[in-house]
Amino acid sequence: MPNRTVRYAFEVDDILQTLEQGRAGAAAAGLTERQGAVLERALGLLVEGGERALTTAGVARAANCSKESLYKWFGDRDGLISAMITYQAGKVRTVEVDAGKLTAETLRQNLVAFARDLIDVLSGDVSLALNRLAIGQASREGAGLGRLLQERGRRQIGKRAAALLEAGRKAKLLAFDSADEAYGTLYGLIVSDMHLRMLLGEDAAALKKEFSPRAERAVDAFLTLHGAKG
Numbered sequence: 001m002p003n004r005t006v007r008y009a010f011e012v013d014d015i016l017q018t019l020e021q022g023r024a025g026a027a028a029a030g031l032t033e034r035q036g037a038v039l040e041r042a043l044g045l046l047v048e049g050g051e052r053a054l055t056t057a058g059v060a061r062a063a064n065c066s067k068e069s070l071y072k073w074f075g076d077r078d079g080l081i082s083a084m085i086t087y088q089a090g091k092v093r094t095v096e097v098d099a100g101k102l103t104a105e106t107l108r109q110n111l112v113a114f115a116r117d118l119i120d121v122l123s124g125d126v127s128l129a130l131n132r133l134a135i136g137q138a139s140r141e142g143a144g145l146g147r148l149l150q151e152r153g154r155r156q157i158g159k160r161a162a163a164l165l166e167a168g169r170k171a172k173l174l175a176f177d178s179a180d181e182a183y184g185t186l187y188g189l190i191v192s193d194m195h196l197r198m199l200l201g202e203d204a205a206a207l208k209k210e211f212s213p214r215a216e217r218a219v220d221a222f223l224t225l226h227g228a229k230g
Contacts, residue, residue, distance in 0.1 A: 031087065035073055038063040039087040042080065043126045051133055056080070081145070085152040088126055092117045094160040099170035104227075107168045108219060114161060115190045115215035122195050123204040123211070131199055158183050175228045182226055189218040 031039070041063040045053045056077065060067045074080040095110055121127055130153075134145040162183050168174035176182040194214070198204050 031073075031083070036087060038065055038070070038073070039084050042084055043088065043129075046084075046133070047125045047129045050129075054081070082148055082152055085130065085148050086156065088121065088130070089153040089156045091121045092157045092160075094164050097164060097167045099167040102167055102171040102173060104173055107164075107171070107173050108223065110164055111186070111219045111222070112215050114164065115186075115218050116212060118157070118187075118190055119194070119211045119215060122191065123198055123207065128198055128204070131195075135199075158187070161186065172228050174223075174226050176226050185225065186218070186222045189221050190215065192218075 038059065042054065042059045045058055045062055049058075054077070056067050056070050059080070060070055070080065074083045092114065094114055097106070097110060130145075130149060134149050137145050158180065162179040165174060165176070165179050165182050165186075169176065169179070174182070192214075194207065194210075198207070
């Protein structure tokens, strides 16, 4: 019975986190919750049926909206895919902080929360499907989706994370020459080879127990490298 209770608690936590990440994704992309819900269904179609399932008619049917609304909100299919990527990237939450009120502990808490979100989003079926699709297209159709994933995905996440790092530097809690380079170090410590392993088919569910300790270790290693001395 205790094990079942713990499992249910984890399930509720996962549901609440998914809802919070969905709202964050919509807010980051400048969308209403309804538009975010439509993109969530579009991402679900991509996971379930691959690129062929991602048609305006299919998305409209799955999301219970008109094709006219889709065109009004997102434009053509490329615009829809771009919005999907921006929405998905927005699920990696960062908190705007006041450097004057930032402490070593609150900085670490924010970095750990960011690291956990990043791992959670990258390990999800949606992100894996998008990355696999981009890899497949790069060899036969150019790198259009790959560029979108860089521009609308990783770079947008990086900009928000860099703002947190800059606040830490302003508060004299971090030391680095370039926020972009510091973020690159943080990203590498968080993700390591995990994303590649999952892209190659390793079971994300089996790795999930590693996510929280990995986030903690990555942030502690980053603070060892870039924490302000004295």
